[in-house]
Amino acid sequence: MYFEQNHNFEPGNIVYVLYRNPHAQDVAQVQEAAVVEDPENSEKLCLFMYDTYYPIDEELAIFPTEVEAMRAYNYHFGEDGNLYG
Template sequence: MNQFKNGDKAYVIYRNPHTQNVATIQEAIITESPENNEELSLFLMDTHYPLQDDYAIYTTYEEAVKMYNYYFEDNEQSEM
């Protein structure tokens, strides 16, 4: 998480909370936290989220696609 700074673009693999087997890559922005301007947050879909290590956040779209394919595309084919 230390690689991000205020204003950076980030790409997140976002799972639909209502349908867990549906995921997409969403562009987000790293911003100051609205609760504490000394901390950064992830601004995604009009909501601020605290930066946490358990989020699938990538610095480039290509990296996000690669990991998405690894976790979702490859696993779907191996289950068939």
């Protein structure tokens, strides 16, 4: 998956993630997420979405803008993502 390694994330940044439903792997969407301080390690950052903390790593497709996320979604899935829901 895509991971913007050179981007300097800061707490409070809003990013966009291609998120697959863990209960239905054929369902994916573009989801807005907040970059926050990791509650278990204040030296690290993580993403906060769906009331859950996710590590920032190469397992997530993270995009700095909604436009970039939608382009990637359309490339991989061929239709518009369902932002916010």
